[in-house]
Amino acid sequence: MFIAIGLTGAAGVWAFVVLLRQLYYICQPSEVLIFAGLRQSTASGKRVGYRTVRGGSALRIPLLEEVMRLDLSNMIIDLRVENAYSKGGIPLNVSGVANIKISGDEPGIHNAIERLIGKTQDEIRHIAKETLEGNLRGVMSSLTPEQLNEDKITFARTLLEEAEDDLQRLGLVLDTLQIQNISDDVRYLDSIGRKQLVELKRDSRIAEAEANSQSAVKQAENERITALRRLDKDLAIATANAQKRTTDALTRRAAVVAEVEASVGAELARAEAELPVQQERIKQVTEQLQADIVAPAESESQTMMAEAKGEAATIIEQGRSQAEGLQDLVDSLKRSGDDAKRLFLLQKLEPLLNMLSDTVQPIEVEEVNLVAQKDGGNTLSIATLLKQLQNSTGLQLPISPPKSESPPD
Structure with missing residues (x-):
């Protein structure tokens, strides 16, 4: 019985293990x-x-x-695209190798579960290959053959960026991509190679020519440096000779300066010795001028000032007297009335007549003879006439006795 229970328990445990x-x-x-x-x-x-x-x-x-x-293990895909047109219309053949795998992170894992679950590795590899070749054709159409052939790393990087979104939608991850070979059936790349070879030869010839020109330039530069050094040497010799001549001139200059200074010193000594004599002469001339010119001039000036003061005082006194006389005359005229004014005018008329007579040029009269009338004439009438003439003209005529008539023979 115990054995049966033990067998039943063991069977139960075994069944549990199998189920687990x-x-x-x-x-x-x-x-x-x-x-x-x-x-x-x-x-x-x-x-x-x-x-x-x-x-x-x-x-x-x-x-x-x-x-x-x-399965998340890596899958190797051989890529080969033939007659894919590049930029410019040149058909190219490209071969390469890509390493892809199913993404194990979100959201790529969910895309892979929805699209790739139940598919074998070969089927997944075929889907990835078709996708990469399509992207490869698209990238090749945007690049020239030169760009594809010369910079394969940039080509692969561009292809990775282009295929990343499409592979992500499938739940795949592109780990690496290597472009192995690029060729064409029309031998375009070969012509590019020949062109590059020609350009390389051209560049080598250009480099050789540049090297020769640089050598010539270097040689010319060396000759220039040699000529400059020769000129520097000649310049140094000329500078030394000039300095020597300058030193000699400076030495002679000192002697000449000393000689001139001695001559100037002698002239200065003579001038200093003559200076007291000239000062005494100036003093003598100054005293003589003071005695001969300044003192008489000062004396004459004082005399003229005194005379002028006297004349001024006389003029002032005369003016004051005339002013007082005129004032008295005016007062008397005011007191006398109109008759006094007429009398004053008559008094002033005589000087006026004298002034008018002075304007007449003098007449020289040698002799004036008055002939008396025989009948009725007498000496008193002639004397009265002469007096009137003298009063009116200012002429004084001598009276000569009448000539006696000589008896006729």
């Missing part, structure tokens, strides 16, 4: 387990009908979940 092994799943580092059946929320908040486990283990809920595996 069917429900317990271990996830390898290079894969992702998808437990589909129950709705879950992703890290971004999106509701999906599965849950993922990466790099660990988990239990499957019986009857409610189904487990699927998604």
